[in-house]
Amino acid sequence: MFLMNTFLQYIAPHHLLTRIVKHLAYCRWHWWKTWAIKRYIRIFQIDLHSALSENSDDYPNLNSFFTRQLKPEARPIVQGANQIACPVDGCISQIGRIENDTLIQAKGFYYSLSSLFGKLHEYANLFQNGKFATLYLSPKDYHRVHLPITGHLKTTIFVPGRLFSVNQKTVLNVPNLFSRNERLICIFETQIGPMAIILVGAMLIGTIQTVWASDLTARKIVVQQHSNIILERGAELGQFNMGSTVIVLFPKNKINWVENLRDETRLQMGQLIATINQKT
Numbered sequence: 055m056f057l058m059n060t061f062l063q064y065i066a067p068h069h070l071l072t073r074i075v076k077h078l079a080y081c082r083w084h085w086w087k088t089w090a091i092k093r094y095i096r097i098f099q100i101d102l103h104s105a106l107s108e109n110s111d112d113y114p115n116l117n118s119f120f121t122r123q124l125k126p127e128a129r130p131i132v133q134g135a136n137q138i139a140c141p142v143d144g145c146i147s148q149i150g151r152i153e154n155d156t157l158i159q160a161k162g163f164y165y166s167l168s169s170l171f172g173k174l175h176e177y178a179n180l181f182q183n184g185k186f187a188t189l190y191l192s193p194k195d196y197h198r199v200h201l202p203i204t205g206h207l208k209t210t211i212f213v214p215g216r217l218f219s220v221n222q223k224t225v226l227n228v229p230n231l232f233s234r235n236e237r238l239i240c241i242f243e244t245q246i247g248p249m250a251i252i253l254v255g256a257m258l259i260g261t262i263q264t265v266w267a268s269d270l271t272a273r274k275i276v277v278q279q280h281s282n283i284i285l286e287r288g289a290e291l292g293q294f295n296m297g298s299t300v301i302v303l304f305p306k307n308k309i310n311w312v313e314n315l316r317d318e319t320r321l322q323m324g325q326l327i328a329t330i331n332q333k334t
Contacts (some may be wrong), residue, residue, distance in 0.1 A: 077119040098194035104128035117197040131288035131324040143196040169233035205242025207283040250303040264292035
């Protein structure tokens with residue numbers, strides 16, 4: 055696994071390194087993919103019992119192992135009409151309330167909604183004083199992203215940028231990290247109004263795939279409107295290669311986070327993370 059201290063990340067050729075790793079991850083040479091998958095399992099202590107295929111030889115390349123599917127029963131989805139499901143397997147980096155236009159990245163580090171949305175204020179303003187959760191997916195986690203609540207996809211915004219690592223050390227040392235990194239913002243209309251799911255790219259993660267598009271990349275901000283994509287709660291939205299971060303945004307006064315959620319809480323996709331505010 056490629057590791058780099060924070061200083062070197064500023065000068066590293068993020069996209070070049072990512073293209074090299076992508077080539078290796080998609081390589082189908084049997085000797086290479088067998089060695090790489092088995093080493094990955096050993097380093098990150100991967101448990102394959104919940105995977106749809108428990109046999110590592112079934113995966114044609116390293117990337118297919120990164121993005122392995124789970125057995126349907128492995129991640130039960132909350133069923134209550136007012137319940138909101140966790141979109142990923144991962145760890146809470148930060149969770150709470152958006153203070154006007156400001157979110158917290160880590161202790162002592164803040165960034166703005168407007169910068170997160172690439173200065174597209176009409177979209178950022180939808181979530182002022184709302185709620186947010188930043189969820190970190192480590193290399194050992196399940197790497198697919200799902201819907202917290204049924205939604206009708208309205209807008210996607212691809213924002214190009216750097217590919218800093220999103221591990222805890224980097225998050226604690228690189229200001230405005232999530233506003234610097236490449237990201238895909240998906241805005242859904244739901245029963246409680248708009249909801250944004252933001253897939254943040256990271257070091258060695260060069261492309262973000264969704265169920266409606268693959269290998270999303272561009273040199274400038276790309277805004278697309280959608281009309282016929284509706285995803286149910288728990289449905290797959292997209293996937294990462296290796297690990298990264300997902301940021302979920304809800305509008306003001308619409309949801310309440312589950313009380314026992316704290317920074318560094320481990321979560322699984324489908325479990326209860328919030329309830330709809332019945333008073334609005």
